[in-house]
Amino acid sequence: MAKIETQTVEHNIDVLVIGGGIAGLTAAVSAKEKNPDAEVMIVEKQTTGYGGKANKGGGVLQYFDLEHTTPEMFVEYHANSVGCYLGNQNMLKRYVAMNNEMLDRMEGWGVTIPKLRIPTGPMTYMVGIDLNVTIQMRKTAQKLGVKIIDKVTVSDLLTEEDRIAGAVGYSIIDGTFYVFVAKSVILATGSQNYRVAPMWSNGRGDGIAAAYRAGAQMRNTEFGNFAQLYKVNSFQELVFGENNMFNALNENVTQNFRRFPEADVSSTALREWYEQMSAGKGPIYLHVPDVDDNPLAKIWDRPYGVPFWDADHGKARGLDPELEVAPGFVGEQSPVRVGDDMQTSIAGMYAAGDVCYCGSGAPGAVPAPPGRNRGSGILNAVFAGIISGESAAEYVKTIGESHICKAQAEAYKEDAYKPLEREEGVDPIEIIDAIQQILCPVENSIYMSQHRLDVLLRKLEKVKEKAKYMKADDLHGLLTCHEADAMVLCCEMQLRAASMRKESRGWFIREDYPDMDNENWLKWIIVQNKEGEMTFHTERVPVEEYDVQPPKY
Incomplete structure (x- = not known):
């Protein structure tokens, strides 16, 4: 096939946000609020406000009752029972401390936050929001003057002398090649979910790959292995189902790995499924009364999401009368490394949300989200979006104009279209x-x-x-x-x-x-x-700087 001929369009902006889900929208709004004079642009490969995961799942936010639970109390529980001392305790503490501020800011951006909170685990609650959350956020971003370009996928990041200079990509509608010259870039492209589980499969990892190719460090890549229980016939996820697992002999196998209900599925539940099946004691069933009624969907007033949940659960009800379950792989690799200001290892480039949740170190030894804390995915995206947006808005005040290497952009352009030319x-x-x-x-x-x-x-x-x-x-x-x-x-x-x-x-x-x-x-x-080689090294977790120490340390 002949070489593809396309036009090139160039944009010059201050803050380029790649990704139009909850993290990208939060980052763009926060950057604009912090620096109203900055030119902020979102580039989304699908449609801003409709992309990402926040509008496709249970629609819950993690909540902490800060009158009775201090950030230090939760960090102690989390380090011992969830993150297993591999977490950045300082960042986790800041996340908890900002809980009320984040909810208040979301309300200010047009999101309805109900007052009813449901307990989910030690010291944690969740609050349900409707699935139009990102549509409301898009309206707020546009009112503030954030520019939006949809249906353009960013293929590569541009660098200049070890700092970010912009990005390149192409329209999935007409193939137009785009060059974005930017003083700062915020990566908000989501995690790698390997296109398996329906609710999560829009996490395609292309932003992770672009960051890797540009030389950004990754951290905790081994924690890209999240899975949970699904109904075998309808492939509908079952949150908290692992608390009631029985084998074909009607033996309660949950007691083999858990003595009391926990906030979210752990890998021990999936290991138990594997061992029971290997021993010939499967299939595995759940004994959960009224599980198909999905009461959590209707606890809160959420008219945008209820029709979707009704259709989803109605279909599953007819397909899964016996509630046989099996693990469904989800992925959730989120490894782009960021520091306390959400700065990546490339100067001027920040990250927010699922692309960098594990890379922040905050969740410790779990794939994240949900990181064994339901609702932490959306709220972490808001947390990281606020910090990255404000950091980028301040950063662009300190530097001059960005300049890109034309040869680098042209090389990326040629490489991007190669599959079409074969x-x-x-x-x-x-x-x-x-x-x-x-x-x-x-x-x-x-x-x-x-x-x-x-x-x-x-x-x-x-x-x-x-x-x-x-x-x-x-x-x-x-x-x-x-x-x-x-x-x-x-x-x-x-x-x-x-x-x-x-x-x-x-x-x-x-x-x-x-x-x-x-x-x-x-x-x-x-x-x-x-230089094209995938390298690995280790860094010791600085536990002496944290409040909670591991045993025998």
């Missing part, structure tokens, strides 16, 4: 299927062993080679190729880091290393692209 090649769906087959089984991603990881890495090498020759028939196929590339990259980071961490900690379980090892593995694994 006469023959590999269907990207074949690559996506192969990655899903590698990661989805429980014994590959939840209950791991060195032998199985070695086998998977050998399989991945074959997939990587095939992925070099992906072919697209149209612009949507081109986007699929780039998203498949991101899946391959994220899978490699996850498996290689998992192979490196020789212990079990929190959500992370190794069959061959069943114990937590604070002497050797109280460390973060850092991944970085150095």
Whole structure:
């Protein structure tokens, strides 16, 4: 096929926000409120206000009763029981302390926050919001003067002398190539969810891949293995279902790994499913009265979401009369490393939301969101959006105009359209299927062993080679190729880091290393692209700077 000819459009802005979900919208609004004179632009590959996950799920925010629960109290619980000392306790404490401020600001941006709070776990509650939350946020952003470009996917980030200079991408409608010259960039593109679970599958990891290629550091890539229980026939998720698991002999198997209800699913529930099935005692069922009525959906007044939930649960009710369940892989790799101001390792580039939740260090040894705390995903996106937006707005006051390398932009342009120019090649769906087959089984991603990881890495090498020759028939196929590339990259980071961490900690379980090892593995694994090579090193968690110390430390 002949070389693709496209026009190029250039934009010069102060703050470029990549991603139009809850994190990107919060970042854009916060930047504009902090610096009204700054020119702020959101670029979204689908439609701003309709992208992301906040408007596709249960619509709940985490809530802390700060009159009775101090940030220090929650951090102590979290470090001991959830994050297992791998977390950034200072950031987690700040997140809790800002709880009321975040809810108040969301109300000021047009989001309805009900007063009813439902307990979900030790010291935590959740409050339901309607699924039009991001539509309301888009209206607020536009009123403040935030510019929005939809249907344009950002393929690569531009750098100049070790700082961010902008980004490039293309329209998925007509193929127009865009060059965004920016003083600052906020990455809010979501996590890597490997296109499996329906509610979560719009997390395609393309922003993670762009950040990696630009040289940004990744942290905690091994925690991209979130899974939860689903109804076997309808593939509908079952929140809190793991508290009532029974095998085919009608034995309560929840008591094998849990003595009391917990806030969210842990990997031990999925390990138990695997061990029961391996012992020939499956299938696994839930004994939960009225589970199909989904009472949480209607506790709060949410007219935008109720018709969706009614249809979803009505369909599932007919398909799953016996409530047989199995683990469904979700992913939730969120590894872009950020500091306390949401600054990435590239000067002038910040990140917010699911793209950097684990990379912030805050949730510790769990995939995040939900990080074993329901509602923390949306609220963390707001938290990180506020901080990144304000940080970027201040940063652009301190620097002069950005200048991009034209040759770098042209090279990215040529590379972006290559799958369209191939006469023959590999269907990207074949690559996506192969990655899903590698990661989805429980014994590959939840209950791991060195032998199985070695086998998977050998399989991945074959997939990587095939992925070099992906072919697209149209612009949507081109986007699929780039998203498949991101899946391959994220899978490699996850498996290689998992192979490196020789212990079990929190959500992370190794069959061959069943114990937590604070002497050797109280460390973060850092991944970085150095001249085209994927490199790994460890950094010791600075626990002496935190309030909660691990045992025997």
